[in-house]
Amino acid sequence: MELLDLIVTEVIPETREANTYVLQCADGTPVPYEAGQFLTLLIPFNGHEVRRSYSMGSAPGVDVRLYITVKRKENGEISRYILEHWQVGTKVRSLAPSGRFTVETNPKQSRHYFFLSAGSGIVPVFSLIKKILTEEPASHVTMLYQNHDETTIIYHRELEALEKKHATQFTRVDLLSHPMLHEMPSRRMNNGLLEQLVGAHEPKPFQHRNEKPPTLFYTCGPPSFMRMVQFTLRVMGYAEEQLFREHFTIPVLPPPTLVIDPSPKKVQLTYNNKQYEYEVTYPTTILQAALNLHIELPYSCKAGRCATCTAKCKSGEVKMSNNEVLTDKDLGQGLILTCVGFAATDVSIEF
Ligand SMILES: Cc1cc2nc3c(=O)[nH]c(=O)nc-3n(C[C@H](O)[C@H](O)[C@H](O)COP(=O)(O)OP(=O)(O)OC[C@H]3O[C@@H](n4cnc5c(N)ncnc54)[C@H](O)[C@@H]3O)c2cc1C
Ligand code: FES
Structure with missing residues (x-):
């Protein structure tokens, strides 16, 4: 099995519940990966090894350093362990980067990308957004990001900087269910709001042709959020090929009921x-x-x-x-x- 021996070189607090960990190979070799992919960490815990996957928030070609961002899951064993114990110098083993929540960019193409995320779902989304903004100057990116309040927004400062740098190319919509500032509306994503926001930000037709740039949707968030987004976009008429998702939770599968001849x-x-x-x-x-x-x-x-x-x-x-x-x-x-x-x-x- 191809394993990476990594070492934490910096810990950056993001919110009360999330830290970013900058990682590098212990022997200094670069880690090849694609924007949107994740590392599967092999973590020694209570005498045995557990596996947890963490997306990279960094994007190759944009960020010099590779990093992951871990958010504490309520009663979650490993996320709590990482947040409480990892520090500069911590060594960690990982499988090689993997995952198919990726995008193939082409500097000549013009597309409209919607990114829909909630909480730590921003991590792979942030990586993909940076890649697209850097490598596809004619494409537009609309980001809809759900959080509890202003203090739970991961990558807050970096998103602001990205917004300034790519003002005509990047539209950022923050949705806060419990905003601390009274002038901010309280908004929680649901079918109606999603339909309204997608309608408001849908691309206009190309100037000389009566057709719109292709629209793609990338979604990452809690299971109920993902289900609602998927359902609403399909009802709105978007095709399955336009919808990309990254699940952070692992379903408990029922025993298989396939009809297969049981001989070896x-x-x-x-x-x-x-x-x-x-x-x-x-x-x-x-x-x-x-x-x-x-x-x-x-x-x-x-x-x-x-x-x-x-x-x-x-x-x-x-x-x-x-x-x-x-x-x-x-x-x-x-x-x-x-x-x-x-x-x-x-x-x-x-x-
Ligand atoms: C592709 C992917 C990318 C992810 N990226 C991020 C990220 O960027 N940031 C972030 O904060 N979280 C991310 N997660 C979630 C993360 O992997 C953990 O599930 C989360 O930190 C909760 O783990 P926990 O041990 O604290 O919680 P617990 O509640 O103790 O664990 C959650 C439960 O999920 C199951 N489980 C989760 N992962 C695995 C696994 N790999 N193998 C077997 N069982 C598993 C276990 O049954 C466990 O009981 C990602 C998950 C996936 C699948
Ligand atoms: S191990 Fe995740 S799809 Fe097989």
Whole structure:
């Protein structure tokens, strides 16, 4: 398994509940990553290792230093541990950056991007916004960011600076459910407000053509926020291909109910230029069977949500019990999620 040995080089308080941690490789080598991706940290906790993923708020090509921002989750074990214990010099192990909440920019294209986030959902969104503003000067970015009050806004000063620097390209709308300043309206995102805000900020048609720039939506926030945004945008007529999401929570999956012949199947696996061969029997997943044999494949959520365990099925058939990240195009290219992937025939898999 490709592991990174990282070290905390600076701790920056963001709000009462969130800190930014600047990280670098202990041996000084750069960490290659894409804007919007996350690190999966392997944290020793109470005698065993737990995994938690944290998005990078930094953007390569814009920020010199890589950083993550951790917000305390109420009664959350690991976020509290990090906020209470991590300091300059803390060493931390991580899987290589992964995730598909990314954007391909092109300096010649003109698009309209909406970013909808709440709380710590701003972290990957901030990274993507910086990338787009820097690399796509003809595109427009509208950010709708929900918070409790003025003091809970993460990256407050950086967002203000970005707004000034890219005044014609970047529109920032802060929604506060409990503003401290009386002149600020109290606003909480719901279907009606979202429809109204998207309508107000939708792109105008290009000057010489009667068509609008393509509009894309990127969403990251608590589950109820994500569900509401997804539902409303679909009702408004936006297509699934225009909507991108990053989930921070891991669902508890019910036992799989796929119809798969329960006889053992052969898995031929290529990972890190090594070949492995093993058997797997439904309902054990391709990932779990490998982990049981101490083949250290990368994974994080084990629930079909984060894409850390993505591989390519080169031959045979894999059925998945859940998939919240791979697109139809990915599936067409043979990509699978091994954590929720079951071998329906003998298969050949390549990471
Ligand atoms: C792709 C991704 C990016 C994220 N980015 C950020 C970020 O930028 N900032 C931020 O503050 N938070 C982020 N999170 C949330 C973060 O990973 C933790 O879930 C959060 O800090 C709460 O963890 P906790 O241990 O404090 O809470 P707890 O309530 O103790 O844990 C939450 C529960 O979620 C489950 N869980 C969460 N992650 C995993 C995992 N990797 N493997 C197995 N089980 C898991 C566990 O069952 C655990 O009981 C992200 C999550 C994901 C999936
Ligand atoms: S480990 Fe997250 S999708 Fe498989």
